[in-house]
Amino acid sequence: MDPLTLHIASFNVQGCNNPIKRSRIFQILRRGPADIILLQETHFKGQRIPSMVRSGFTQWFHSSYSKSSRWVSIGMHKNVPFTASSVMTDPEGRYLYLSGKLGTTDVTICNVYAPNKGTVVWLKKILADISAISTGMLIFGGDLNLVLNSLLDSSSGKSAISFNALGRLQGTLRNLCLSDLWRSKHAGTKDFTFYSNPHRSYQRLDYIFIQDRYIPLVRNTSIQNITVSDHAPVFVSLDFPGISRR
Numbered sequence: 001m002d003p004l005t006l007h008i009a010s011f012n013v014q015g016c017n018n019p020i021k022r023s024r025i026f027q028i029l030r031r032g033p034a035d036i037i038l039l040q041e042t043h044f045k046g047q048r049i050p051s052m053v054r055s056g057f058t059q060w061f062h063s064s065y066s067k068s069s070r071w072v073s074i075g076m077h078k079n080v081p082f083t084a085s086s087v088m089t090d091p092e093g094r095y096l097y098l099s100g101k102l103g104t105t106d107v108t109i110c111n112v113y114a115p116n117k118g119t120v121v122w123l124k125k126i127l128a129d130i131s132a133i134s135t136g137m138l139i140f141g142g143d144l145n146l147v148l149n150s151l152l153d154s155s156s157g158k159s160a161i162s163f164n165a166l167g168r169l170q171g172t173l174r175n176l177c178l179s180d181l182w183r184s185k186h187a188g189t190k191d192f193t194f195y196s197n198p199h200r201s202y203q204r205l206d207y208i209f210i211q212d213r214y215i216p217l218v219r220n221t222s223i224q225n226i227t228v229s230d231h232a233p234v235f236v237s238l239d240f241p242g243i244s245r246r
């Protein structure tokens with residue numbers, strides 16, 4: 001059996017309530033293409049979540065917040081053979097952990113929207129929590145609200161996070177054997193997912209990681225244009241042997 005290629009996208013959409021904007025978001029995701037989507041800042045209001053079944057993504061998981069801000073969501077296309085076994089949400093609407101099986105493969109998917117203050121401490125705690133509960137393949141993605149490499153991931157060559165703090169976070173990622181998939185395929189390239197008006201600079205804040213041992217499964221990665229949101233979507237394609245679509 002030929003391996004199944006699954007396409008994963010991470011996208012800070014900066015609001016997903018407006019039906020016209022939502023339609024444009026899913027046009028981008030379908031063109032990507034995307035099978036598994038990690039959305040940040042969906043901004044749904046209360047428990048009123050609009051139906052997104054017509055988009056082709058029929059299985060949804062959400063981490064909500066009491067106000068119409070934050071929110072993170074994970075959507076699965078109807079053809080993805082995913083079965084969830086556990087879901088962990090955040091009362092602050094900043095993370096969502098999802099464990100289950102992708103075909104016969106154990107997988108944990110984590111979607112995060114990191115705060116812009118205390119970012120490194122928050123991310124290190126999240127990574128520690130994930131390492132304690134994850135099984136099988138770990139897919140970790142979202143808006144980290146920081147650049148991991150100030151020289152390559154910021155057009156200004158600067159970072160709001162200290163060099164030492166970034167070094168500690170990079171050490172945590174190495175200890176967990178997590179690789180930044182876009183950077184793994186674009187070692188010396190500069191490309192960005194966000195434009196900061198106050199700093200007048202472009203930054204790469206949006207990432208998808210998996211463990212090093214799964215790097216050979218990565219077919220390609222891309223960053224698309226900034227259009228309907230102030231962030232650009234990130235896409236990754238992975239080959240999964242022994243799995244077929246529904």
